Amino acid sequence: MARYALKRVLLLIPTLILVTFIVFMLMRIIPGDAVDYLVQVLQSSSGGKTIDREAVEVMLGLDKPLLTQYFIWLNDLLHGDLGDSFFMTGTVSSIISYEMPATLELVILTFLLTTVISIPLGLLCAARQDTITDNVIRVISVIMMSVPVFWIATLILVYPAVWWGYAPPMTYVSFFEAPIQNLRMFFIPALLGAITSAGGQLRNVRTLTLEVMRQDYIRTAWSKGIKERMILLKHAFRNTMIPVITMLGGSIGYLLGGSVILETMFNIPGIGQQLTTSLGMRDYPMVQGCILLISVIAMVINLIVDLLYKAVDPRVEIE
């Protein structure tokens, strides 16, 4: 086990380096760079003075060859320095650490709601396979998956306000300062995110449970005359939980990516919103930092879930 864990952690290193490379290169191949934008801004703010383009390039460190830039960035990264934002005051890490809590809160809430919705319903479907209950829940789950989240969000932002004068709060307060106000703001976006992701997860839970229900030990349990409730709760569901948890854990990366839309729509000052703005301005270090952080979080969670999976289920072979 320890050897396996070590191997997995070691394999993470090349993956991580590749992630940094992909992120860096993706940013740099986008046409139209930050220099043009900054020159424009400086020109208008200094009242039409000509700005030396090359000086700006040197200032941002963009005059060096691409690979050199990459290695400088990588080197800084190893020293825990994500660089400075081109347009905002402050280092990328300070801006990110300021915005991270909102994103994490949204993702955690979404994750919890997804779990609460999908596990019980998925298990119910599997236990009542091919009955009316099963079919109705499955159709509803497909509808949940098909709702465009941005569409429902727009409707929720506008119509309740028009009809009942209710609008979800749009000003962010930290959870630790005013928990109730904070939750009132986060509940609706989290619920929307959960609805869309729960549809798919519910179906996965159902499929995984059905696979377990076809195992020999379930048949044995039946033939011993054990009550249905006991079989479902003790034999089937407990065995299902292992792959289900792995699957749910794996979805966190997806939720982090999806937070971009929700944050933009509900004005949550998180990384997703920052990313959209920075991408528009070609703020390279900012975008690189944000994406890298999101990817690393997804990666680490996947690793932990994987290791837990092997630790909990002794049948899983370790290569």
Place this chain on the structure above:
Amino acid sequence: MQINTEEKKRKNNNSFLRQLFKTKPLSAVCMMMLLLMIFIAIFADVLAPVKMVNGILPTSVLEKLQGPSWKHPFGTDSLGRDLFSYMIYGTRTSVVIALCCTVLSTLISVLIGVFSAMIGGWFDLIIQRFVDAWQCIPSLLITMILMQLFGNGILQMVIVLSIPMGIGGSRMIRSQTFAVKDLDYIHMSKMLGGNKIWQIFVHIIPNIMPLILMSMAGSIGGVIMSEASLNFLGYGVSVNTPDWGAMLTSSGRSYMYLAPWLAIIPGIAIMFIVFAASMFSDGVRDILDPRLRGGAPKYRSKK
């Protein structure tokens, strides 16, 4: 000969469509819906009451933001375009993107997955690390960045949406190829002098075909949804191309109070087509997925 005809008979009895209609009526209906969408997309020019002129739907300031009426069944948008025609032409955008993406991403998946598994060794290791790394980055972010790179347009969108999907899907193809590549008939083919290319195209790909079809069907809904989301975020088709997601962003959001139909109708359309695609792919999976074959055992405990 005898065996051959019997084999044919058996195959016919189990033909995919027959199974779909017999065991999954809802999926079959959804498949018809998708076919209807394709039909609308092909004959958009005939079906739309207001035709496109030079690739642009005619605008008229006098008729802007009108409610549903006989002349404009779905009303008009802020530029006075007929929403009904806009939606019909929008079907074309969605269908073209969905079909092209599905095909292109599957090609990418098969190419990466099969070759990675067949060549193996260092090549496989490096490719897999790359796929790992790529998968760590949320695909919405990648598509956003790539859209900035390629610019707006249908072709660009097809490419941008297919790359992450193709790379993501290659995992499954690779593991399936691994499962097939050590079977006897592959060894046999090697013994008879078949080289790797022959093995791949004559033996491996036909044998993983159910899986490929399954993942193709499964990706249609996702493509339409991502396409709409990207359009909503402002990275999408060009301004004049009718697109459901784009309608939601441009007129739908700004005139939600004055003209609710502009937001509601495209949303329902997206939901409808994604629903049909998912339901259809569900049926396909149930029929083709080897893991779910062989029906569920039914037990009851004595009351």
